[in-house]
Amino acid sequence: MTQRARRPQVHKFGGASLADAAAVRHAVALIVSHRAEPTVVVLSAMAGVTDALLDIAKRAVAGNVAGALKESARLRARHVDVARAVLRGASQRAEVVREIDESFQELDTLVRGLDAVRELTARTTDIIIARGERLSATLVAAALRAERVKGRYVDATRVIHTDDSFGSATPDLARTDRAARAVIRPLLARGEIAIVPGFLGVSLDGAVTTLGRGGSDLSATLLARALNARAVSLWKDVPGLLTSDPRLVPHTSVIAQLHPREAAELAYYGAKVLHPRALIPLTRRPMPIFVRPFADPDSAGTEVSTRRMERRYPVKALSSSAELAMITV
Ligand code: ADP
Ligand code: ASP
Ligand code: MG
DSSP states (O other): OOTTTSOOEEEEEOTTTOOSHHHHHHHHHHHHHTTTSOEEEEEOOOTTHHHHHHHHHHHHHTTOHHHHHHHHHHHHHHHHHHHHHHOOSHHHHHHHHHHHHHHHHHHHHHHHHHHHHOOOOHHHHHHHHHHHHHHHHHHHHHHHHHTTOOEEEOOGGGTOBBOSOTTSOOBOHHHHHHHHHHHHHHHHHTTOEEEEESSEEEOTTSOEEEOOTTTHHHHHHHHHHHTTOSEEEEEESSSSSBSSOTTTOSSOOBOOEEOHHHHHHHHHTTOTTSOTTTTGGGSSSOOOEEEEETTOTTSOOEEESSSOOOOSOOOOEEEEETTEEEEEO
């Protein structure tokens, strides 16, 4: 069977896992180990980067330009350090450092602009925060090429179409299906791995949008739907979907398998492990989603699929919101 006809797999690496150069190397090794199949990779920003970018915007609009520029310089240095650590060869390093510099020069221009106008719109916020995912995808694509693997950066604005609700944009499924197929299928057919920044998309008039916090999960399922993927793997910093939030409950266990409807409810009612709308693109095109531990790639994690329904334990998991609690039955 040709690469073109084979169903790809989608791997999404969450920001919580991407902390430093060692983590980026580990992600690259995981991608390389799966490259026998057509592969699409979705990247979150590195850990803490989206929060830091939001903080920079807040400082700038409050007139704290020095503070914003200092934080911007710190973030730039963090990305440059990772680039230097994971890339080989002076010319490749220089090329990626130049891309990082361009991104932070643009950020610093925006910082000065925010200080001048003292107004921060959702549209401008999206321009600012979208660079986190773009930077990590740029780094991973370059790191793959350094391993002599054909990794091709595909900007999400070419494939993920949304409305213009900046900060929490709603995907246009039909347009995304068409664009993702047109852009990504030929590339997979050539044996290349598509590396796509998660979290962002493009509005009808061409502006960059974001899908809401945690939106890279949704990017992954949107692309999986469009490309009729075989499966989606969401690599996270937890052993799988747990019976409750490990930050609130000391003893939790991994749920081996649950139905997409149950996972959707868990996400929708506040479990901060999956984007609340991540299951929607796959409602009519079911495929298995695996929530997998980045730190322990050989362990099974959680399978979200229609394969079977566990009948013995009708209560699967608990999620909580500040003022109410729900149980998934
Ligand atoms: P990523 O960056 O990989 O998307 P997130 O931080 O968005 O990771 O989601 C993983 C985090 O979700 C975990 O670190 C964990 O603290 C939290 N979490 C909350 N509820 C659950 C749950 N039921 N199962 C697993 N993790 C949960
Ligand atoms: N980086 C974005 C966030 O922190 C999106 C994501 O991680 O999925 O919300
Ligand atoms: Mg997340």
